[in-house]
Amino acid sequence: MRAFTTKCQRKATVCPCLKNRCGFTLLEVLLAMAILAIGILAVGSMQVMSIKQNAYANRVTEASVSARDRLEILMGLAYTDTALAESTYEDSDPPSGYTISWEICDGGNAGCDTIADTKLIEVTVQHDALRKDIVLKNVKPGPP
Numbered sequence: 270m271r272a273f274t275t276k277c278q279r280k281a282t283v284c285p286c287l288k289n290r291c292g293f294t295l296l297e298v299l300l301a302m303a304i305l306a307i308g309i310l311a312v313g314s315m316q317v318m319s320i321k322q323n324a325y326a327n328r329v330t331e332a333s334v335s336a337r338d339r340l341e342i343l344m345g346l347a348y349t350d351t352a353l354a355e356s357t358y359e360d361s362d363p364p365s366g367y368t369i370s371w372e373i374c375d376g377g378n379a380g381c382d383t384i385a386d387t388k389l390i391e392v393t394v395q396h397d398a399l400r401k402d403i404v405l406k407n408v409k410p411g412p413p
Contacts, residue, residue: 325398332394332403335369340392340405343371348411353388368395376411386411 293301339360346352353373360369371392377385387408394403 328396328398329403331364332367332396332399335364335367336392336394336403336405339369339371340390340407343373343390343392344407344409348388348409353390353409355388366396366398369393370395376408383408 343353355373355375355378357372358370363369369392371390374381374383374389374391376383376387376389381389383389387410389406389408391404391406
């Protein structure tokens with residue numbers, strides 16, 4: 270008769286007392302759990318950073334869209350419209366947490382970096398949580 274052997278018997282071991290034993294030692298289990306815990310903590314910290322960066326990107330997108338909307342409104346006005354008079358303006362009803370302001374500069378005047386018969390429109394959007402302001406500039410051409 271042949272001797273019965275199991276699949277989990279170790280063929281070569283350092284310690285002869287473990288020759289016919291099956292399974293993992295306590296040290297092996299603790300080491301595996303430590304490696305797993307470190308991996309899970311790394312994934313958790315990446316998730317936290319990802320959530321923070323997504324929130325920041327959302328605020329930048331909202332600020333950019335608000336600035337673009339205001340710039341499109343101003344660019345759609347007639348060149349001689351009173352809303353395009355040279356001055357600095359502020360939105361009376363901006364989205365919550367944002368400040369939207371714009372400056373109109375008549376071309377050809379001292380301190381304005383555009384050519385004559387144009388208007389430089391500069392829209393600035395600020396938010397406390399943003400690291401920088403969102404600034405969009407455009408030049409509105411005068412009548413032909």
